Amino acid sequence: MSEPVKRKIDYNRREMPKQLPQVRSHNFYEVALGYPPETAIEEAQRCLQCKKAGCVEKCPVEINIPGFVRCIAEGDFAKGIKILKEKNCLPAVCGRVCPQEEQCESACIMLKKGGQSAIGRLERFLADWEAAQGKLELPEIPKPTGKKVAVVGGGPAGLTVAGDLIKLGHKVTIFEALHKLGGVLIYGIPEFRLPKAIVYREVEYLRMLGVEVVTDFVVGKTRSVENLLREFDAIFIGAGAGLPWFMNIPGENLNGVYSANEYLTRMNLMKGFMFPQYQTPIKEHAKVAVVGGGNVAMDCARTALRLGAETRIIYRRSRQELPARLEEVENAEEEGVIFDFLTLPIRYIGDENGWVKEIEYLKMQLGEPDASGRRSPVPIEGSETILPVDAVVCAIGNSPNPLIPTSTKGLQIGKKGNIVADEATGKTSMEKVWAGGDVVTGAATVILAMGAGRKAARSMHEFLCSG
Amino acid sequence: MFKVISNEMVVPNIHLLTVEAPAVAAQIEPGQFVILRSEEDGERIPLSIADWDRDKGTLTFAIVNVGGTTDKLASLRAGTDIPTVVGPLGNATEIGEFGTVVCIGGCYGIGSIYPIARALKEKNNRVITIIEARSSYLLFWEDKYKQVSDKFVTITRDGSRGVRGHITHLPEILGGLPEPANRIIVNGCTFLMKHTSEISRPFGIKTIVSLNPIMIDGTGMCGVCRVSIASKTKFACVDGPDFDGHEVDWAELLQRRKTYIREEAIPLRTSKCEEHAANRRGNIV
Numbered sequence A: 001m002s003e004p005v006k007r008k009i010d011y012n013r014r015e016m017p018k019q020l021p022q023v024r025s026h027n028f029y030e031v032a033l034g035y036p037p038e039t040a041i042e043e044a045q046r047c048l049q050c051k052k053a054g055c056v057e058k059c060p061v062e063i064n065i066p067g068f069v070r071c072i073a074e075g076d077f078a079k080g081i082k083i084l085k086e087k088n089c090l091p092a093v094c095g096r097v098c099p100q101e102e103q104c105e106s107a108c109i110m111l112k113k114g115g116q117s118a119i120g121r122l123e124r125f126l127a128d129w130e131a132a133q134g135k136l137e138l139p140e141i142p143k144p145t146g147k148k149v150a151v152v153g154g155g156p157a158g159l160t161v162a163g164d165l166i167k168l169g170h171k172v173t174i175f176e177a178l179h180k181l182g183g184v185l186i187y188g189i190p191e192f193r194l195p196k197a198i199v200y201r202e203v204e205y206l207r208m209l210g211v212e213v214v215t216d217f218v219v220g221k222t223r224s225v226e227n228l229l230r231e232f233d234a235i236f237i238g239a240g241a242g243l244p245w246f247m248n249i250p251g252e253n254l255n256g257v258y259s260a261n262e263y264l265t266r267m268n269l270m271k272g273f274m275f276p277q278y279q280t281p282i283k284e285h286a287k288v289a290v291v292g293g294g295n296v297a298m299d300c301a302r303t304a305l306r307l308g309a310e311t312r313i314i315y316r317r318s319r320q321e322l323p324a325r326l327e328e329v330e331n332a333e334e335e336g337v338i339f340d341f342l343t344l345p346i347r348y349i350g351d352e353n354g355w356v357k358e359i360e361y362l363k364m365q366l367g368e369p370d371a372s373g374r375r376s377p378v379p380i381e382g383s384e385t386i387l388p389v390d391a392v393v394c395a396i397g398n399s400p401n402p403l404i405p406t407s408t409k410g411l412q413i414g415k416k417g418n419i420v421a422d423e424a425t426g427k428t429s430m431e432k433v434w435a436g437g438d439v440v441t442g443a444a445t446v447i448l449a450m451g452a453g454r455k456a457a458r459s460m461h462e463f464l465c466s467g
Numbered sequence B: 001m002f003k004v005i006s007n008e009m010v011v012p013n014i015h016l017l018t019v020e021a022p023a024v025a026a027q028i029e030p031g032q033f034v035i036l037r038s039e040e041d042g043e044r045i046p047l048s049i050a051d052w053d054r055d056k057g058t059l060t061f062a063i064v065n066v067g068g069t070t071d072k073l074a075s076l077r078a079g080t081d082i083p084t085v086v087g088p089l090g091n092a093t094e095i096g097e098f099g100t101v102v103c104i105g106g107c108y109g110i111g112s113i114y115p116i117a118r119a120l121k122e123k124n125n126r127v128i129t130i131i132e133a134r135s136s137y138l139l140f141w142e143d144k145y146k147q148v149s150d151k152f153v154t155i156t157r158d159g160s161r162g163v164r165g166h167i168t169h170l171p172e173i174l175g176g177l178p179e180p181a182n183r184i185i186v187n188g189c190t191f192l193m194k195h196t197s198e199i200s201r202p203f204g205i206k207t208i209v210s211l212n213p214i215m216i217d218g219t220g221m222c223g224v225c226r227v228s229i230a231s232k233t234k235f236a237c238v239d240g241p242d243f244d245g246h247e248v249d250w251a252e253l254l255q256r257r258k259t260y261i262r263e264e265a266i267p268l269r270t271s272k273c274e275e276h277a278a279n280r281r282g283n284i285v
Helices: A037-045 A054-058 A065-073 A077-087 A091-097 A109-113 A119-133 A156-166 A196-208 A225-231 A260-267 A295-306 A326-335 A403-407 A446-466 B022-027 B068-074 B109-122 B142-148 B167-175 B190-203 B250-257 B261-268 B273-284
Strands: A148-152 A171-175 A212-214 A234-237 A241-244 A257-259 A287-291 A310-314 A338-340 A343-350 A356-369 A375-379 A385-388 A391-394 A398-400 A433-435 B002-011 B014-020 B033-037 B045-048 B051-053 B058-064 B084-089 B100-106 B126-133 B151-156 B183-187 B206-210 B226-229 B232-235 B242-244
Touching: A037 A065, A037 A119, A054 A065, A065 A077, A065 A119, A077 A091, A077 A119, A091 A119, A091 A196, A091 A446, A119 A196, A148 A156, A148 A225, A156 A171, A156 A196, A156 A234, A156 A446, A196 A212, A225 A234, A234 A446, A241 A260, A257 A260, A260 A295, A260 A391, A287 A295, A295 A310, A295 A326, A295 A391, A310 A343, A356 A391, A433 A446, B002 B068, B014 B068, B014 B109, B022 B058, B022 B084, B045 B058, B045 B109, B051 B109, B058 B068, B058 B109, B100 B109, B100 B167, B100 B190, B109 B126, B109 B142, B109 B183, B126 B142, B126 B167, B142 B151, B151 B167, B167 B190, B183 B190, B190 B206, B190 B250, B226 B242, B226 B250
Parallel strands: A148 A171, A148 A234, A171 A212, A234 A433, A257 A391, A287 A310, A287 A391, A310 A338, B100 B126, B100 B183, B126 B151, B183 B206
Antiparallel strands: A241 A398, A343 A356, A356 A375, A356 A385, B002 B014, B014 B058, B033 B045, B033 B084, B051 B058, B206 B242, B226 B232
16 A cells, blocks of 8 residues: 555534524424535545544444545445444444544544544445445355344344344344334434434344344243243343433422433334324423433433424533533524523422423532532522423433343342443353343443444354354 | 234123234233234234133233224224234232132223133132123123132122122122132222222222323333332333232322323214225225
């Protein structure tokens, strides 16, 4: 390879076109529209092609980032997608929902001048380019090993394990409790951030590779883990999120107080916004308050906004401490979500029919840093305020799904009801059983679940080949 | 897909729906439920199980036609497929050697209390079964109940069969037993379960109810099925559906069940003439 020509570094990170805020706040179509090819090539040509690429080290699934970016720069998109898919079977999803600013892009040496490579947008570009070609290139699958793997849960972790192991010649069956595969990608993340057609496409790719899918099947209920072990050589448990947390304040069981899980499931999995064509109802609300400051809270608020409600985020710290991705916060602000920072609900007040009508909250100020390193909110005495609302969405997190932990003897369970699994390998206390994703960590991100799936798949492959 | 084996209206507006779901039928225990969808765009609703046949791999539900989805289920014909029958969900009803147990069923509970009574009988309990309805024409499975009950009582509001009135007559029925009841188990409408719990409280008889809040996934994720039990929030899908009736916050449950009452009724506001006519035209073309 010839020495790269010395050139001036281009710090101009290329913007991705978006729907205008005043337009998108009234529809459920995707907000970000993706790079046109010429912009993608320009963006890719900015990459410095570092020999020791920090971005790869920061990627939970170790994608060869300089490799696929170089292909885009050279206009060879087909080769680019091939490189991308070597490590990531869900590129269209990751390109959209990964927190790149904390991972790959945070290690880019152009970051110092605010010109870090737009890796996520390029990843998305390749995946969408491939889909637009209308033909998928399937990798060659080695001779069957004769080993059978059960994957419990068809979310990001499970899909990654399935994709990795099928490509290594193992026979893979995914068992999914809901009626559709995708886990949080289907029930949780809204259409305007991740169109469901994209999830179906990525799931379809796995089916084409030979992954078998059983939906409407609850492992731990329909069939136990122990029973599956009689048929399968190894099992991966990626059962995902569980019961929502509430704040244990008065009035949380009033009508019109939702958990984020319920609110989003009604909207995304069940398509409540299309009632009565889809038969799962959703109420029309005029004033919605979403409690919490994470990505899920942003998703809930932006959904309520699109349904026509005056929507606000109620968060106990300040803007700086919001755990949501900055991009999502900015999107929400542009669209007209109101942010009430430094506010803490202390009770919900109902009307005579048991419907929430008001929130009482306290004003907060920031005190000393707490265990998380963020300045902790301290209530201001006498600052009780009443806010009229007709719906509240509580988006403050959830525990791991309880069904498998409570039904599987011999599986070591952590304090929070999570399955205990080795961080490097995903191995659990049960022989032939691995686990990863939210059922191990509690609520986290799509890419962390995928990373856990990747590590588990590697360890499972080693085990399957040794036996 | 899950095949409908049979569907008959057993009494006015109550349908016995039998579907093929071998994996669920192999595991199901008394008191558990399934989540079911009637069609691709349909909602997920929880249904108590009234009976099953492990050999044939079938489940039977007693469905009261009261809303959009139950109306669709009521009109399913044998041989058609439905997209979702998932379970068994929830915890099974505790079946111990209690001594004398009073099983009370009303509404769809006339179906779902049956496997509980049968299992209790198999455990050598003395089983007293009470089924209740507005009138005698709404009672069913009396023969089945007689086979598994030491004493079988019917209550009708109009007195057209058995005791006239409501479950308020429970104290007299309990008083007529040769030995005190050790446990009461109630399945049916929320009001019946609430009322029974209130009546049994002074007698100090443990009263188990099978709660029926709104659910979506039914697998411990969405949290809509939360109920207050002894002032603590519990989730009926994974912590229940059975709870001690004396500890339930009934007012809250009744209020939460009404959340979508208007939306549930929307599909029933039509006599379906237009829809039917449109289908007919489609057939002719």
